[in-house]
Amino acid sequence: MSKVRAFPTVSLDGFMAGPNQSEENPLGEGGEELHEWMLRLKVWREAHGYEGGASGESSHVAEEMTANVGAGVMGRKMFGPIGGGDWGDGAWRGWWGDEPPFHTPVFVLTHHPREPLHMEGGTTFHFVTDGLESALGHAREVAAGKDIAVHGGASTIRQVLAAGHLDELALNIVPILLGSGERPLDDLGPNPPRLELERTIAAPNVTHLKYRVG
Amino acid sequence: MSKVRAFPTVSLDGFMAGPNQSEENPLGEGGEELHEWMLRLKVWREAHGYEGGASGESSHVAEEMTANVGAGVMGRKMFGPIGGGDWGDGAWRGWWGDEPPFHTPVFVLTHHPREPLHMEGGTTFHFVTDGLESALGHAREVAAGKDIAVHGGASTIRQVLAAGHLDELALNIVPILLGSGERPLDDLGPNPPRLELERTIAAPNVTHLKYRVG
Numbered sequence: 001m002s003k004v005r006a007f008p009t010v011s012l013d014g015f016m017a018g019p020n021q022s023e024e025n026p027l028g029e030g031g032e033e034l035h036e037w038m039l040r041l042k043v044w045r046e047a048h049g050y051e052g053g054a055s056g057e058s059s060h061v062a063e064e065m066t067a068n069v070g071a072g073v074m075g076r077k078m079f080g081p082i083g084g085g086d087w088g089d090g091a092w093r094g095w096w097g098d099e100p101p102f103h104t105p106v107f108v109l110t111h112h113p114r115e116p117l118h119m120e121g122g123t124t125f126h127f128v129t130d131g132l133e134s135a136l137g138h139a140r141e142v143a144a145g146k147d148i149a150v151h152g153g154a155s156t157i158r159q160v161l162a163a164g165h166l167d168e169l170a171l172n173i174v175p176i177l178l179g180s181g182e183r184p185l186d187d188l189g190p191n192p193p194r195l196e197l198e199r200t201i202a203a204p205n206v207t208h209l210k211y212r213v214g
Numbered sequence: 215m216s217k218v219r220a221f222p223t224v225s226l227d228g229f230m231a232g233p234n235q236s237e238e239n240p241l242g243e244g245g246e247e248l249h250e251w252m253l254r255l256k257v258w259r260e261a262h263g264y265e266g267g268a269s270g271e272s273s274h275v276a277e278e279m280t281a282n283v284g285a286g287v288m289g290r291k292m293f294g295p296i297g298g299g300d301w302g303d304g305a306w307r308g309w310w311g312d313e314p315p316f317h318t319p320v321f322v323l324t325h326h327p328r329e330p331l332h333m334e335g336g337t338t339f340h341f342v343t344d345g346l347e348s349a350l351g352h353a354r355e356v357a358a359g360k361d362i363a364v365h366g367g368a369s370t371i372r373q374v375l376a377a378g379h380l381d382e383l384a385l386n387i388v389p390i391l392l393g394s395g396e397r398p399l400d401d402l403g404p405n406p407p408r409l410e411l412e413r414t415i416a417a418p419n420v421t422h423l424k425y426r427v428g
Binding site for chain 1: 233
């Protein structure tokens with residue numbers, strides 16, 4: 001059964017990035033600390049062509065994130081910053097490098113049409129201009145029974161959750177306070193979805209919680 | 215060594231109470247669900263004169279909250295709602311009943327002077343009109359080496375944290391989304407304190423995290 005999943009790493013105060021995000025500092029001030037738990041894992045390093053790394057409670061969580069994912073959805077700002085709100089000269093390929101870590105079709109929510117962008121390693125960015133429902137519909141189609149990953153950013157996860165489309169929310173809570181930024185669990189309206197705690201994994205410097213969304 | 219501790223129970227989106235708090239509904243809409251994990255515990259029920267109740271991973275956490283506490287600090291709204299911002303006829307005794315569950319002196323932050331209020335069971339509410347530092351100073355004095363509990367509400371915990379006075383933050387995260395309300399971990403300014411994850415306790419329907427605040 002195909003699930004719509006999000007698995008953001010957040011600070012203890014709920015932010016996916018720190019304040020003052022910019023093209024030079026896409027995770028904002030202090031935001032790079034959010035992902036240290038993953039970058040030091042052997043499973044992450046191997047997938048990105050590096051040697052060494054740690055194993056532990058978090059390894060399984062990191063593997064689970066990408067396992068059985070058939071398609072992704074992301075917001076335009078997570079694809080990359082665009083000056084002026086359009087695609088500029090059309091050469092901009094986002095900030096995920098030549099071989100993005102998604103390895104599936106990824107549907108990018110945007111107001112500006114663009115031809116699909118085929119990257120190395122199996123990632124194709126499709127640009128969807130007719131909204132979230134449409135992006136999820138396309139993702140479901142190409143996922144062909146596999147899961148749909150809602151990669152982010154915060155506002156995209158929030159939209160998917162508020163619209164009742166999320167089946168599973170995995171949170172990786174890092175013991176830092178970022179103080180301000182954008183929260184995925186914010187402004188969820190008067191009838192936020194119900195959650196059921198499915199699993200808690202304690203690691204030395206990150207807490208992995210998994211919830212089924214009702 | 216005396217510690218300043220806070221141990222709020224929060225929703226997964228970080229709120230200590232739901233929206234639309236009122237005198238009739240002090241925890242706001244949906245907020246009463248926050249405390250179910252504690253109310254069902256044998257240790258809580260015994261302390262409040264009830265029989266029965268559950269034991270489990272959370273019991274130790276509940277016991278730890280009140281252990282070695284010599285004094286408390288709380289915001290005025292947590293003491294009780296006051297119409298018009300003053301003490302009315304002076305008979306208002308807060309919403310904690312005749313025998314509040316604190317059993318120590320508790321320093322209430324307010325703009326309106328009032329004589330101390332002696333309650334049954336060892337709780338005395340002292341009303342402090344000259345600010346947080348003063349309240350913490352008084353609390354430290356009467357605590358005489360025991361810990362100081364920052365009971366809440368959200369804005370009082372936030373103030374203590376932002377001012378760098380908190381030594382330990384224990385969060386009990388309940389798997390509900392409240393959608394709006396007031397967060398203790400919000401508006402912490404450009405230099406929020408550092409945290410160190412000390413302990414994770416997984417219970418079926420609540421996650422207990424304890425952080426040392428640097």
